[in-house]
Amino acid sequence: MQPIRLLCHNIRSLWNVGSLFRTCDAFAVEKLYLTGYTGHPPRKEITKTALGAEEFVSWEHRKDPIPLLQQLKEDGWQIVALELLPNATPLTKFQPQKKTCLIIGHELDGVPENILSLCNATVKIPMLGKKESLNVAVATGIALYALRNFSY
Helix, strand or coil, X not given: CCCEEEEXXXXXXXXXXXXXXXXXXXXXXXXXXXXXXXXXXXXXXXXXXXXXXXXXXXXXXXXXXXXXXXXXXXXXXXEEEECCCCCCEEHHHCCCCCCEEEXXXXXXXXXXXXXXXXXXXXXXXXXXXXXXXXXXXXXXHHHHHHHHHCCC
């Protein structure tokens, strides 16, 4: 199975973080990185939505994601941001490499430019409705499903 890691940067909602733990479990994410001011266990809000997944999903917290991303790139990981940018590749057309680290960002502000500059690719979920975005945990689930779909 293709190794996938997830980096969550500056996620405000602890309930979203808990949901991300469950999503990582569902899609066999190798490691979850919680960076910036993203909350991390132990927190009751995370536990409430993670339903115990925080106990067995491998994770770590790092304030600064830049050195981590640089190391991942050196180790051969493809760094991919999920972001609604005009030049982003639709998930349905994206071909992940063998080792992929997906990055998600702040619920309103997205992935900061200093992180985007380290990415090998940017992907997006095409929006068909009037709203221009999804909840960060929902979008992550869709993206991980799409990435995993290539390795089933």
